[in-house]
Structure formats: structure tokens, C-alpha cells
Amino acid sequence: MAAAARAASAARSPLLVHHHRHRLPQVPSGGGGSLRVGGTGRGREEGRRRARVGVRVFARYSQAQDFSTRLQDRVGELPKLVEDLLQTSISTGPQGAFRIAQGIQAVLGVGGEWLNDLSKTANTSAGIPAQMQLGLLSPLYLRRLFERMGATYIKLGQFIASAPTLFPAEYVEEFQNCFDRAPAVPYDVIQSILCEELQRPLDSIYEYIDPVPIASASIAQVHAARLKSSQKDVVIKVLKPGIEDTLVADLNFIYVIARVLEFLNPELQRTSLVGIVKDIKESMLEEVDFRKEAANIQAFQGYIDAMGFDRQAKAPFVYQHCSTKHVLTMERLYGVPLTDLDSIRSLVPDPELTLVTALNVWFGSLISCESFHADVHAGNLWLLRDGRIGFIDFGIVGRISPKTWAAMEVFLASFATEDYDAMASALSEMGATGNDINIDEFAKDLRKIFSSIQDLDTEIIVATARGPDATAVSANVVLDERQMNALFLDLVRVSESYGLKFPREFALLMKQLLYFDRYTRLLAPSMNMLRDERINISTNRQPRRTDRFQ
Numbered sequence: 001m002a003a004a005a006r007a008a009s010a011a012r013s014p015l016l017v018h019h020h021r022h023r024l025p026q027v028p029s030g031g032g033g034s035l036r037v038g039g040t041g042r043g044r045e046e047g048r049r050r051a052r053v054g055v056r057v058f059a060r061y062s063q064a065q066d067f068s069t070r071l072q073d074r075v076g077e078l079p080k081l082v083e084d085l086l087q088t089s090i091s092t093g094p095q096g097a098f099r100i101a102q103g104i105q106a107v108l109g110v111g112g113e114w115l116n117d118l119s120k121t122a123n124t125s126a127g128i129p130a131q132m133q134l135g136l137l138s139p140l141y142l143r144r145l146f147e148r149m150g151a152t153y154i155k156l157g158q159f160i161a162s163a164p165t166l167f168p169a170e171y172v173e174e175f176q177n178c179f180d181r182a183p184a185v186p187y188d189v190i191q192s193i194l195c196e197e198l199q200r201p202l203d204s205i206y207e208y209i210d211p212v213p214i215a216s217a218s219i220a221q222v223h224a225a226r227l228k229s230s231q232k233d234v235v236i237k238v239l240k241p242g243i244e245d246t247l248v249a250d251l252n253f254i255y256v257i258a259r260v261l262e263f264l265n266p267e268l269q270r271t272s273l274v275g276i277v278k279d280i281k282e283s284m285l286e287e288v289d290f291r292k293e294a295a296n297i298q299a300f301q302g303y304i305d306a307m308g309f310d311r312q313a314k315a316p317f318v319y320q321h322c323s324t325k326h327v328l329t330m331e332r333l334y335g336v337p338l339t340d341l342d343s344i345r346s347l348v349p350d351p352e353l354t355l356v357t358a359l360n361v362w363f364g365s366l367i368s369c370e371s372f373h374a375d376v377h378a379g380n381l382w383l384l385r386d387g388r389i390g391f392i393d394f395g396i397v398g399r400i401s402p403k404t405w406a407a408m409e410v411f412l413a414s415f416a417t418e419d420y421d422a423m424a425s426a427l428s429e430m431g432a433t434g435n436d437i438n439i440d441e442f443a444k445d446l447r448k449i450f451s452s453i454q455d456l457d458t459e460i461i462v463a464t465a466r467g468p469d470a471t472a473v474s475a476n477v478v479l480d481e482r483q484m485n486a487l488f489l490d491l492v493r494v495s496e497s498y499g500l501k502f503p504r505e506f507a508l509l510m511k512q513l514l515y516f517d518r519y520t521r522l523l524a525p526s527m528n529m530l531r532d533e534r535i536n537i538s539t540n541r542q543p544r545r546t547d548r549f550q
């Protein structure tokens, strides 16, 4: 029987490779005798039942043995792990314990919501709905938990939403809704942060500061102000108090979890979990360093000037003398979002040219600027009162490698000409993992996905044309964004089913293109953004005057 059990168990579990080294456990045998598989009638049945029990017990035992063997193999790495964890907890300080307490509170809060929702479904015959089955790990409840946990997790949620190549589609979709609005910090607190950061009396720098913020998100709060010296209108972006410590404590906590998980399960090293966490940590800490944002703004303005785009576009001027790591004072831009068609019509005679300009400036930055603006949602891309395009919020920027951009260009050209074979080849090039890909089949699947675009956007245009009222317009815009995201997720899902794995920069780029696609449907419905000869996507572009666009 032992041999039979071992053979049966080995066939099921790949973990049993080492089992010849271990003694078999004592299997409970009921009547005291040894297990028998053979025999007749009830006896044979009983024998089989016991054998099954034996196999299960054996498999569990084997897994435990296997686990401990793997741990033993890694004992040598233990000192490094302990040292790493110690250093991390020292750099976290007492804030760590405070955040754990807040975390428990958040888990209890969302746990209560889950139980409440669960009790509502208890009277129905359908059982627990699929979206609740994973408890607090279900996308909806995890998103709510992240929102309660504040800045780090909201940013993490936004990272998940922008990385369909790394996370499951349900989570990517749900985290699109990650709400980044937070209660405003009282003005007297903001005032004391400003005094401390700028090291001078505020009335020597600013003529006035509006105590009511223009915006308050999880990380920063923005106030309108006027400079004393030049009487220029500015905005002051202030990092909220305690945000950096919270971020460090949270990211250290996430790092510790990732490090321990990887120690316990070396398989995870292949998914480079710790590497991903390190990258997230780095990019988040960059976002709270406004000197980086200031540098991004200045690099972008430098690119605008160098390319002769200064009459078409601008980024806000940064006032260095009243900016620090945690305070960013910049020129106040006045304008309307690119989705506000009525206001745009009142500012420029031809909204289509506005869009052409925005596209040329942005596409040009992909190759001619050290980084590109990677968050061109309508709140960050404005038509200014003087007819120029204003780019704001350079907290998230991307950098694209020449290899990805080369494949991306072929991808965009094939998209414009609806050449799905070329698109399949370009995507295979970009996400290549060495697998053989059936390009014909892949191309057919891509055609199916992209043929849905046309229907989806017509709705938006009709709704906008008929509804002069702004709320109707924006309601449609939200719907549009979700559909576009779904489309992109489809693209990633189908590509992955062919074994492709895209770099994150591809997802970042696609997301921006989907925003631009939306603006195109709204501002220039008859224009094909990828085929229009006024729009220069190619890397062979030469710097030139672009006055003809406006």
C-alpha cells in the first residue's frame, strides 16, 4: 500500500520529488491492521477509503516536509534577511506602529462594510456574489481599503490601475475608480509648513495667499496666491504634513511583506516581487519630492522652446526662490480642460487645430524630451486663454526606450491603416518572450477588439452635441474612459494569451493615447489622429516652426 499511495500521490503533486528521503507517516487504520487496497465488497471499499485518506495525509505531510526542506536550503540567506528587516524597521521609526494601528482600524471598517453587504445577500438564493467571494481581497473592498489607508495606498491603487501588464484585469478596472480627493488641511497648518520651508515671513514673498485651496488630493494641496515682487498670479502646491513619513512607513511595510514572501517562496523571485516593490517605492518617493516635479516642468519647457513650440504650448514657470522639496510655487495658468468643447469654441475658432497642436507637442516630447508627460487626463491638459495648450502636473512622467518606441511606431501606423497583421507583428516584437506566435490568429483577435472602437465613441459625440449642460458632458466622459480602459485591457489580455509580456512604458503610452483619442472624438470627430498629415508621430522629425498650426 505504501508504494501505491506514494505512486498515486506523486502523480498528483509535483512537490514530491524529494520524497524518497522521508519516512512515511503512520496512517490511522481504524481497526488497527494495516491498510489494504485489495479484498472484496465492503472490505475493499473501506480499504480504498482508507487509502484515499492515507494519500491525503501523506500529501500534506510531504508538502510540509518539502516546505521545511526549502527553508533549510535558504537558512544561509537568513542573516541577510534579518539585517535587511532590521534596517528597514529602524528607518521606519515609531510611525510604523502608528500606521499598523491605523491599518487595523481601516481593515475593521471595510470588514464591517463587507459583512453588512454580505448580510444583505444572505436572504437571496443566489449565494455569495462573485465580487465578494475573496472578502477584503475582492477588488471592490480592496479598493475601499486602499482609499481608507490614504496617500500611499491611493497612489499604489493608481499604479495598479496603470499597470495592466502586472495585475489582473478585475483589479486594474476597479482601481480606475481609486478616489484621490482628501479633506483639506486647515490653512494655518499650511501656513506654518510654508514658513518653515521657505524660511522667510510669507508676506515678504506673497502679496496674498487664498486660504481656500483650489484642490486637495491625498498628497498635496494647491492654493492660489500672488507674488509680492512681480504681482504675478501663482499657485502654491504644498506637500501635506506627515505624508513623507507615512509613505516611508507604508512602503517599508510593503517591502518587508514582499521580502518575507520571497524568502518563504523563492518561486516569487521569478516575478521579481521585491524588484517591483522597490520600483514603486522609488517612483512614489520621487512624486513627493517637488524638486523632481520642478525639474520635469523645466525640462518640458526647455523642449518646447528648443522645438519652436513656444507660441503653441507652455508649462507653468517655476519660481525657484519660493520652491523647495515640499513646496512648489509656479505660474498660475488660466484655461479650460480639453474636454470642455463649448468653452474651447469660445476661445478659438478651430478646436481641431488646438488638438493638432496638443498632439504634436506631446508626440514630439516622446523622443525629443528626456521624459514625457504620463498623465494627460483632461484636468492636466488645458486650452489657455491665449490659445496655447497648457500642460500641468508633471508628477508622473515616463521614459521610453528606443526599442519600445520603434515597435510602437509600427504599432501606431498599423492601427491607423487597420493593418492587423502588422499590428500583431509589432506587438509581438514589443512583448516578445521568445515564444512562437501564430501571427494570423493573433491578427484576427486584434481586429475583433478594435472594431468596437467606432461604436463606442459615436455615443459620446452625440451626447456632447445635444447636451450644452456640462454635467451631461462629463457624465459621458467618465463612461468613455471606462470603455477605453476596457478596450486596452482586452488588448493586453489577448496579447498575454499569446504569451506576450509588455513593458510598463507601453501601458503608460497607451493610456495617454486613449486620452488623446477621446479628445479627438470630441474636438475633431472627422480627423484620424494617426493618419492626419498635420500630425507628426515619426521619429525622423526635424525641429521646425509650427506657426501654421494656430
Ligand SMILES: Nc1ncnc2c1ncn2[C@@H]1O[C@H](COP(=O)(O)OP(=O)(O)OP(=O)(O)O)[C@@H](O)[C@H]1O
Pocket (backbone or CB within 6 Å): 180, 214, 215, 217, 218, 219, 220, 221, 222, 235, 237, 316, 330, 331, 332, 333, 334, 379, 380, 392, 393, 394, 395
Ligand atoms: N500651474 C497651475 N495653474 C493653475 N492651476 C493649477 C496649476 N497647477 C495645479 N493647478 C490646480 O490644482 C489642481 C491639482 O494640481 P496637481 O494636478 O498638480 O496636483 P495633484 O495632487 O497631482 O492632483 P491630481 O492627482 O488630481 O492630478 C489642478 O487640477 C489644477 O486645478
